[in-house]
Amino acid sequence: MKGGETKWLDLSVAKEAFPIEVTKYAVANKLVSEPAFAWWVPYTLRKRDQVLKAVKRRAVKRQKPEKFGIEVPGPGPKGVARAYELDAQNGTSHWNDALIKEVKTILPALRILEDDEDVPVGYQLIELMTVFDVKMDLTRKARICARGDQTDPPMSVTYASVVTRERKEFGEYAGKKxxxxxxxxxxxxxGFAWRSLCADVLKEQLEFQPCCGDMDVWRRPCQRKDGSKYYEYILIYTDECKLDGDDYFTWAIGSEEYLQESLRVVKKRIAPMQLTLKKKVYSTLPTGYKPELDSTPFIDDDTAIFYMQLIGILCWLVELGRIDVAAEVSMLSSYNAMPREGHFHAALHILAVYRSTLIVCL
Structure with missing residues (x-):
């Protein structure tokens, strides 16, 4: 405790609140043979191993990540190949268009070496990695990143310090350095280079000034046509900007739009399971249901992965303003490692609550 104070805690409470810590303490201090630990320590260790094994098994099995019901290719060369396969299977060019757009964006940052040109002395070879994502408007996004983990921390901000090798998505430049x-x-x-450049542009060219309370909030005085004065704001978050002013339109997605799309995806996923969302639901959890007392069988790996996706959807809906079920979502999220059938159906029940109260959005 703070100040070096000590306090006695009932062992049963400690076992329930900190099972792994208490188990490690008992093993380290050779207390396993004591009556209070004789059966409990082996049981807890066995349970821990079962949970870790299940989580690792699902992590290996989860080879097709999805977002908004759309398969997202993984990072690296295999992901690029998978992106082309998905376009061929679906008869579309979404991922190919995203790659072409990203290559055009990154080419100005590269000086392609000729085949007979030697690498300058002092340069370090690293790789480029392509990652994929799906935006909220379902636009496919590709991002080509440098493997910064393969370089040493720079003494100062510098660009021309790394040599990289191009890959398939670079077309005619594939295989070159x-x-x-x-x-x-x-x-x-x-990160530092982007922040410095952004600050220079905002301050010198656009005449914005940072706010004293938050250096990522910029403003400049403006005047409307009727003579009234106001401030235009730019909010910077990593590499994204949000403009707030009379002459700007901001695209956004609210909880209602996100919920409608989420319901569509979930209905499509549970249809093969012969499940449907209830139409009339009046409680956030099934009547009398307590997640911590659930003793139904554990669900299989595929359903467990889907359960984690459901929890992700619910958590994001809470972030968007649907705080009416924040406590229930928090309780169910604690069972991501080993969810049971009851937990899975409870998550679907909460989505049914959302559908029943679709018009009630903050």
Missing amino acids: AILVKVVYGLKSS
Whole structure:
């Protein structure tokens, strides 16, 4: 405790609140043979191993991550190949278009070396990695990043310090080497370089000034046509900007739009399971249901992965303003490691609550 104070705690309470810590303490201090630990320590260790094994098994099995019901290719060369396969299977060019757009964006940051040109002395070879994502408007996004973990921390902000090798998505430049001459995502100096450049542009060219309370909030005085004065604001979050003013339109997605899309995806996923969302639901959890007392069988790995996706959807809905079920979502999220059938159906029950109260959005 604070101040070096000590306090006695009932062993049964400690076992329930901190089972792993108490088990490690008992093993380290050779208390396993004591009556209070004789059966409990082996049981707890066995239970811990079962949970870890199940989590690792699902992590290996989860080879097709999805977002909004759309398969997202993994990072690296295999992900690029999978992106092309998905376009071929679906008869679309979404991922290919995203890759072409990203390559055009990053090429100005590279100086392609000729085949007979030697790598300059002092340069370090690193790789580029392509990652994929799906935006909220279902636009496919590709991002080519430098493997900054393969470089040493720079003494100062510098761009032309790394040599990288191009890959398949670079078309005619595949297999060639290039020198980075501008900042790209992934380098250890990229964040500072972006912030410095952004600050210079906002201050020198756009005449914005940072707010004293938050250096990522910029403002400048403006005047409307009727003569009234106001401030235009720019909010910076990592590499994204939000403009607030009379002449700007901001695209956003609220809880209602996100919920409608989430319900569509969930209904599609549970249809093969012969499950449906209840139409009339009046309580946030099934009547009398307590997640901590659930003794139904554990669900299989595929359903457990889907359960984690459901929890992710519910957590994001809470972030968007649906705080009426925040406590219930928090309770169910604590069972991500080993969810049971009851937990899975409770998550679907909460989504049914959302559907029943679709018009009640903050």
